[in-house]
Amino acid sequence: MEIQVRRQQRLVNLHDQENANVFKGKSNAILPIKRQGLSARGALGDLNTNAQAQRDIAIGKVAVATAEYEKKATLNRATIKSNYSHVRSKIDTGLAAAKPIIQPSSRPPLRREESTAGLAAKAIARTKAVLKETQQNKTNDENILKPRKQSQDSKKPSRLSAVKEDSKPVLKEPTESLGKLKLAETVNKDSQLEKEHPPLPSDVEDIDAGDNNSPLLMSCYIKDIYHYLTELELKYAIEPDHLRKQSVITGKMRATLIDWLVEVQRQFSLVLETFHLTVGIIDRYLQAVPNVQRNQLQLVGVTAMFLASKYEEIYAPEVGDFVYVTDNAYSKADVFQCERDIMAKLGFCLARPIxxxxxxxxxxxxxxxxxxxxxxxxxxxxxxxxxxxxxxxxxxxxxxxxxxxxxxxxxxxxxxxxxxxxxxxxxxxxxxxxxxxxxxxxxxxxxxxxxxxxxxxxxxxxxxxxxxxxxxxxxxxxxxxxxxxxxxxx
Structure with a gap:
């Protein structure tokens, strides 16, 4: 019995010595494939214990590195804070602080206006003193020269008095003079209007007398407006038989075109002003451009209404709508080209009255x-x-x-x-x-x-x-x- 116990004890000691040799790096030591009294789980447990020790070492190194980084960051933060305090002291006081770090105080920081108030006051006082001293020196120089100048020519006024008079001009009766000026302008304007618009005859009613309080009716300008419209209709007049220069277009073809445009205007729900302006554009163009071809007359008509709708309508139809009413006989490019041609021939002016x-x-x-x-x-x-x-x-x-x-x-x-x-x-x-x-x-x-x-x-x-x-x-x-x-x- 004792012999078996000693043998088992010797085997355990041998196993421990071999493991120690392996951990010390001795390659000649051989581990048994399967130890008596130990299982594979026990061997893995030993290995896991060794890995846990290595992991603890790595974590310790990371902790040390983190601590060093925090220490450096704290030092840098303190340096930056001190630098910021130094710059802020320059901004707040306007002077370069001698000390790099401003000691914090319980008093809240001053605003720029409060901190620079004393400096501004000192600067103003210094400027006033300099100006006062300069003025005194100038006065003394003038007083020295004044008797000599008066002795040479006593009748001429002194230069100093002239400067004072010029530096402080006095407006005599400003309110009355301006009032007289305004009254004179009004009188002149009224007399000019009376010359342009003589008083109405006794048998003619003044239809604008009750519109003085309505700014939308423009009773002050309405006569001038219609006088100007009369001049425009004479300037852009349509000649009698204005289609005589056309070799193809006749009066019946024109009537057919305008009759069709009435339907287009009704279909698009356009205002009557658009239709009247359209007819005026067509007649002016046919009068200015000779030899318009038959297949181009409808294009001229829809383009004229396209122009008039952009001139008169709030929401003008798109060019594609006018192409559609022509049953796609023309393209959008044709309408745009005709539009440029019409505007060029009319001098880019659509001001003829309707x-x-x-x-x-x-x-x-x-x-x-x-x-x-x-x-x-x-x-x-x-x-x-x-x-x-x-x-x-x-x-x-x-x-x-x-x-x-x-x-x-x-x-x-x-x-x-x-x-x-x-x-x-x-x-x-x-x-x-x-x-x-x-x-x-x-x-x-x-x-x-x-x-x-x-x-x-x-x-x-x-x-x-x-x-x-x-x-x-x-x-x-x-x-x-x-x-x-x-x-x-x-």
């Missing part, structure tokens, strides 16, 4: 109703389609259309309708308008037999009081006016 602008003024002078206004617009639109009426000025068309509207709806004679007030504001006498009125009456009578009925159909709208279907347009009064023959260019 009949609707004058019609509003004349309806106000006649105290007309909305029905009178719609019927006059109907007559104007019919005249725009007719080629023989294209050469009349917009104001002439508006005056003649309103005169005929008042005549048909009031059961009065033309002489009673066209009062001196209407003659004054329209600047047309009844004798001047009589042939135009008769031409319009003839167009109205023949509209049912005409193939151009777009205007007639549009004014069947209840919003326009259905003026194209009024019974007054079928009475003998209009027939009598239409019997007088008129010269046409068709």
């Amino acid at each position: 009949p609707l602008s004058f019609l509003r003024r004349f309806v106000k002078a006649a105290h007309g109703t909305s029905k009178n206004h719609h019927l006059a617009k109907y007559f104007v639109d019919l005249s725009l389609v007719e080629y023989s009426m294209a050469h009349y000025r917009p104001s002439e068309l508006a005056a003649a259309a309103l005169c005929l509207s008042l005549y048909l709806l009031s059961r009065k004679t033309l002489e009673e309708v066209w009062t001196p007030t209407m003659t004054y504001y329209s600047e047309y006498t009844l004798e001047h308008l009589d042939p135009i009125i008769r031409k319009i009456a003839k167009i109205v009578v023949n509209v049912k037999n005409s193939k151009y009925k777009s205007v007639y159909n549009r004014y069947l709208d209840p919003k326009l009081a259905k003026v194209s279907a009024l019974p007054e347009l079928k009475e003998e009064a209009l027939q009598e006016l239409a019997k007088i023959p008129s010269t046409t260019y068709l």
Whole structure:
């Protein structure tokens, strides 16, 4: 029994010695493949214990490195803080601090204004002292030179007194002088206006007398505005028979184009100003450019309405919409090219007045109703389609259309309708308008037999009081006016 115990003890000692040799790096030591009394798990446990020891060593090294880094960072942070304090002391005080570190105090830091108040006060005081000393020296020099200068010429004023007078100018009666100046300007302006606009005759009503308190009606400038519009319609006038230079385009082709544009305007819900301006652009272009081809006439028409819509509309249709109404006969590039050509030929000016602008003024002078206004617009639109009426000025068309509207709806004679007030504001006498009125009456009578009925159909709208279907347009009064023959260019 004792022999077995000793043998087992010797084997354990041998195993411990071999393990020690292995850990010391002795390569000649051989471990048994399987030890008696130990399992593989026990061997791995020993190895794991060794790895844990190595891991503890590595963690210790990392901890030491971290501590050193924290120490260096703390030192750097302290250095930066001291440097920042040094710079901040320079900013706050305006002086270079002698000490690199400012000792913190319980008092909050001063603002720039508070910290520099004393320095500013000292600087101001120093500047005042220098200026005072300079002024005293200058005064002493002048006092020394003054007697000598007076002795040479006692009549001449001293230079110092002249400087004082110039340095402190005195405005005599500033309020009164400015008031007189303003009053004089107002008097001159009023006298100039009286020369330009003489007082109204006794039989003429002042239709702008009640508009002085309304800035939108511009009663101070309204006469000048319409005088300027009259000058513009003379400047951009359409000649009689302005298509004589065209070898292909005729009056009937023009009427067909404008009648179709009435439908386009109605489809796009454009304002009436757009349609009137479109007709003016077309006539001006056809008058300026000879030999427009037949296949280009529709392109000119849609491009003119495209331009007019951009000029008058708030939300103008896109160019693709105008290409669509032509059934894609033209492309967008064609419209843009034609637009550039039209604007170049018209001198980039679309300022020619339209009949609707004058019609509003004349309806106000006649105290007309909305029905009178719609019927006059109907007559104007019919005249725009007719080629023989294209050469009349917009104001002439508006005056003649309103005169005929008042005549048909009031059961009065033309002489009673066209009062001196209407003659004054329209600047047309009844004798001047009589042939135009008769031409319009003839167009109205023949509209049912005409193939151009777009205007007639549009004014069947209840919003326009259905003026194209009024019974007054079928009475003998209009027939009598239409019997007088008129010269046409068709």
